[in-house]
Amino acid sequence: MTGKTAIIIGASRGIGLALAGELAGRGWQVTATARGDAPELASLAAASNGGITLATVDIDDVASCVALDTALTGKAFDLVFVNAGTYGPAHQSVDTVTAAEMGALMMTNAIAPIRLAKRLLPRVKPGGTIALMSSILGSVALNDMGTTALYRASKAGLNIIARGFFVEQIKPLGLTLLNLHPGWVKTDMGGPQAPVEIADSVRGLADVLEALRDGGHHYRDYQGNALPW
Numbered sequence: 001m002t003g004k005t006a007i008i009i010g011a012s013r014g015i016g017l018a019l020a021g022e023l024a025g026r027g028w029q030v031t032a033t034a035r036g037d038a039p040e041l042a043s044l045a046a047a048s049n050g051g052i053t054l055a056t057v058d059i060d061d062v063a064s065c066v067a068l069d070t071a072l073t074g075k076a077f078d079l080v081f082v083n084a085g086t087y088g089p090a091h092q093s094v095d096t097v098t099a100a101e102m103g104a105l106m107m108t109n110a111i112a113p114i115r116l117a118k119r120l121l122p123r124v125k126p127g128g129t130i131a132l133m134s135s136i137l138g139s140v141a142l143n144d145m146g147t148t149a150l151y152r153a154s155k156a157g158l159n160i161i162a163r164g165f166f167v168e169q170i171k172p173l174g175l176t177l178l179n180l181h182p183g184w185v186k187t188d189m190g191g192p193q194a195p196v197e198i199a200d201s202v203r204g205l206a207d208v209l210e211a212l213r214d215g216g217h218h219y220r221d222y223q224g225n226a227l228p229w
């Protein structure tokens with residue numbers, strides 16, 4: 001697919017960085033964001049023959065989101081992909097988590113992605129897609145253990161807020177909303193024991209993004225499998 005345009009939010013490292021490279025390799029024109037120094041992304045962009053351009057945003061910071069939108073004046077996208085996310089406190093304990101820890105986790109993983117997607121919605125082209133990086137750990141139906149409770153809550157929160165956003169604002173425009181699970185991937189977050197290589201994850205995600213454009217709201221993994229909410 002060539003001539004398509006995408007913005008990937010949270011592309012400094014890990015899955016977001018590799019997805020920027022994957023889409024650019026497929027001929028997409030990619031705008032890739034970081035919130036601070038991002039040497040790997042800068043190198044990727046420098047080697048991309050103009051296929052990747054850089055922008056800045058911290059999704060938790062409203063002023064930063066406003067500045068990004070201003071910097072994008074005149075631009076429109078076939079794909080807005082909010083990939084940025086965090087694991088939250090390592091202890092993942094309902095018993096000990098503080099309000100500040102939980103607030104920060106919910107802001108980054110559940111609230112800020114939707115808030116930024118809403119801000120960028122007018123920039124999505126007809127027939128386009130908004131993608132949000134969820135996780136299989138956000139599935140209530142598939143949860144059979146108490147571990148990673150806080151992270152699970154944040155991604156379940158993302159999923160349910162996304163549904164309301166879809167019904168009220170995305171579906172009437174005929175756009176597609178995807179809540180995606182990248183697999184358990186070898187990144188800083190996924191750790192070295194993760195079974196899925198970054199390259200395999202982003203190849204699968206890009207296949208799903210290019211194929212699933214039916215105006216629906218879907219929860220899919222990187223292999224295209226539908227996940228139960």
Ligand SMILES: NC(=O)c1ccc[n+]([C@@H]2O[C@H](COP(=O)([O-])OP(=O)(O)OC[C@H]3O[C@@H](n4cnc5c(N)ncnc54)[C@H](OP(=O)(O)O)[C@@H]3O)[C@@H](O)[C@H]2O)c1
Pocket residue numbers: 009010011012013014015016034035036057058059060083084085086087108133134135136181182183184185186187188189190191194
């Ligand atoms: N790895 C897995 O196995 C796995 C599984 C399921 C879902 N996911 C999800 O996939 C996404 C990417 O994960 P990853 O494994 O690539 O994680 P990662 O290596 O830890 O990268 C996280 C990315 O999110 C960015 N980010 C975090 N908070 C941000 C903020 N407030 N504003 C802007 N950018 C922010 C980071 O930027 P900085 O470099 O500035 O920190 C970085 O680019 C996340 O949403 C994660 O929850 C990952």
